[in-house]
Amino acid sequence: MAKAKKLTKGQLRRIKANQDKKLRNQGQKSSKHKSEKIQWLDNELGEPQTGVIISRFGQHADVEAEDASIHRCNLRRSIDSLVCGDKVLWREGKKTQHSVTGIIEAVHERDSMLSRPDVYDGLKPIAANISQILIVSSVLPAFNSDIIDRYLVAAEQTGITPVIVLNKTDLLTELDESEQQEIEAQLQIYRDIGYQVLYASSKASEGISELKSQLSAHTSIFVGQSGVGKSTLVNALMPNLGLLTQEVSENSGLGQHTTTVARLYHFDDGGDLIDSPGIREFGLWHLTPEQVYQGFIEFEPFLGLCKFRDCKHQTDPGCALVEASNNNKITAKRLTSFQRILASLGENKLTSRFND
Template sequence: MAKAKKLTKGQARQIRANQSKKLRKSTETIQWQDDELGAPEQGVVISRFGQHADVESHDGEIFRCNLRRSISSLVCGDKVLWRKGKATQHSISGVIEAVHERDSVLSRPDVYDGVKPIAANISQILIVSSVLPAFNSDIIDRYLVAAEQTGITPVILLNKVDLLDDSNREVIEKQLNIYRDIGYQVTYVSNETGEGIAELSAQLSQHTSIFVGQSGVGKSTLTNTLMPELGLVTNIVSENSGLGQHTTTVARLYHFKQGGDLIDSPGIREFGLWHLSPEQVSNGFIEFSPYIGTCKFRDCKHQNDPGCALIAAKNDGKIYPERLVSFQKILASLGDNTLTSRFND
């Protein structure tokens, strides 16, 4: 039997569009009359599925709802005004009437659809890195830029610290000390030994949080540890490639018993920064702010330009060379929406 050809990105996109169209047609056949709906209620979007969403009511019940056509954007974590139907129709229990203004929104660029929101009303982004797969500060820097654009507090979380040894400890801790010196919180955890888990749990209880990071760094495993009742599926990092497999397919909001919420988001394989301006990227390197705008030339590219204030600050020991190199790499990738300008989740 001949081997089936792999779908191109365009073909896969068309299939998803056709599936979405069929789903939309099926749900649009449900036309709620006003007298078939109850009084308006406040709710939170637990998860979004195409043209409908699961909404949690004030008393903790979850109802699958249609969306009014006037709603242009709806994501996990949104606070909404909805109305429950007096009878369930084709598994649909109500209608989302309106979306409240968001306190924050985490978005990512998409080659086809522009900037797409991922989750709303988050107060803390936990950038998960690990000893295995290999620690990568460039990826952390890119997530920090994305976090600074949203105004959501980032926390750097080093997972699998039980794997620290003489071969990697000095290099990793040197880099993490740079982030501490800049002013970022750095936390160590290990699912194997339990190190830092209690402290992480206490911090999560104060926020609506989201884990981001490369494949295989242990985001789903951490979620399992913090919420063992969920039984989320996790995959072991490949011994050959050192890469992990994506285990989450739909963003969903969960509640911690001790307080606080967690949005478990799908793996973002191409979470790029190519849609940002150089100014927006520079704002993501918060320690550069005293020097941005003070270069000799207004169109300074911050590479080898004469009179570059950032290069002078690096030479004077005022900013870290590693951070400047990372900044230069990101600037060089702007406007390029190929894989060279993206980083893996």
Template sequence: MSKKKPLSQGQLRRMRNNQKKKLQSSEPSDNTPELQDNSLGPEQLGTIISRFGQHADVETETGHLARCNIRRNIKSLVTGDKVIVRLALTSESGASRIEGIVEAVHPRHSLLSRPDLYDGVKIIAANIDQILIVTSVKPAFTTQIIDRYLVASEDTGIAPVIVLNKVDLITPEELPEIEAALQRYRDIGYDVYKVSSKTGEGVEQINQLMDGKVSVFVGQSGVGKSSMINAMMPDAELLTGDISENSGLGQHTTTTAKLLHISTGGDLIDSPGVREFALWHLPAERVGQCFIEFRDYLGTCKFRDCKHLNDPGCSIAEALEAGEISQDRYQNYHKIIASLDEQRHARHFRAGPDE
């Protein structure tokens, strides 16, 4: 069987234009009917629990949950946003009824976003107090993924916490290496917790950590984010997925970010899983700033354009030699830097030369 001939740039461009036309034709038109102002009650505060296309589930301060339309002038609305909402004076029957309209969005004190090859930088959630970076020994424990999430967290200014899940699966042979890696993070100031959603180990500590805060779990698919939530909140009844036996990669189990209330206190935003947190939107200088132990040395190298490799007079290399920076973190930094151009090139190819 002969191989298919690769598509030309012109064919790719026509395919993208056709896809855009289909998406635009499926979007609601300006003539889509909305609730009339005279059928709505007074303005009140609400929180976005989840967003579904042109609709959002909003929880009011009285605890009422209502599915609402979104005013067309609202350009961005995500889980965790604080909003002004007006509810209908009378409600219609039916499970999918629209009960109100989101009128405006309050300023955000923080937001979590991730780059997307097709959509650019995409906001995941807003008004978060801390990011729980969940990793595990299965499908694989890797500090490179942890460091990517730490860079993303430091860039947003949201406090990160490292959580190692599935500790019941650690073998005696794996334990020394994993413990040494976790200790390196503790040494530079990060909080690290060890949890098993299966045995319940560490779950109470996580509950205490989240009390009174809005938290978000991030991590690769398959690390057990949903299983942890189920252990903390049995009533949540989130789907859990097994690790694919063929690829070793986790199955995606969450498709829409959703805000959940924790019975012991605090809120949790469960976000869609991502297998790799791309950082192509960050300049190399910003990545360096997001490695917190590098900060005291940045700007002190002999040459302003120092790449922190074999450059003479490199303060980062000298700190590495002196044991002030770990070899593991240093290598992960350079892996991230090396990946930036590759990811930018991939986005340029997929988005098209005109974008």
């Protein structure tokens, strides 16, 4: 009988990951089964009241009542979508059952919705009723304007105001002069288009007060690659939270995920912040080329001016965008980013989806 080959480290990791996944699924099924046993009768519930979803956990959600108390609730089966930031109608149970204190009856109409494309579920909501998206980039991992452009396209589709934040500015001194100038030139492009750009460093305590002022009148969400320092910024803005943070991996250069569930927090001086799970890749494969075009707001004057209706905006003769770039009416860098996003729309959805 042939001797069995020794499993590689990669095979062992995959086996361990599959075992862990089965255990998690078993635990989730058990929790779901327990929650489904809870059958609230009408006379066991209090009067309907309004609340805000602070966080969502599978079949449960934490609701903040008008008196600021937090209640873990079940969801009515008629509710097919519920995310952090949703305003809801809920009823408190007269008795607590399995740590559940009430039930969510209905979801109010949303003022805005930030969604992500999911291979299996289509567009998957992330958070609701947001008025401002803070796109966080940083010096480390390496500054990447293409990812910022993807977030800007998504923000323009939702109608939510985007603000660009360059984080970890204390590390700028570790770059050579040409690298510093390149980052600043790219940020100036965004300013020239009309986007607001902020600078911050929690380590050096720089830009934190300006960031607080920007957040005070909004319900905001931080988005950006893992490792750009979103949770660290939240810690600087709200020191009492003590959110878990991790350093960027020295091996991969990628950030380590630290936030696992989206959660809404209140600032003492006003304004709310939704801290969401880290995202390494922002897929836009669910958008049409026209929607991507509209996401590059400085391209609007040239919309519909191409010689051919089916212009691919690459080497097509009479392309209005290429001509505008050649005449310095739009930047070549933004045009190249736009072309890359268009090319990615046809990629396999499994490689374009979010990596949470």
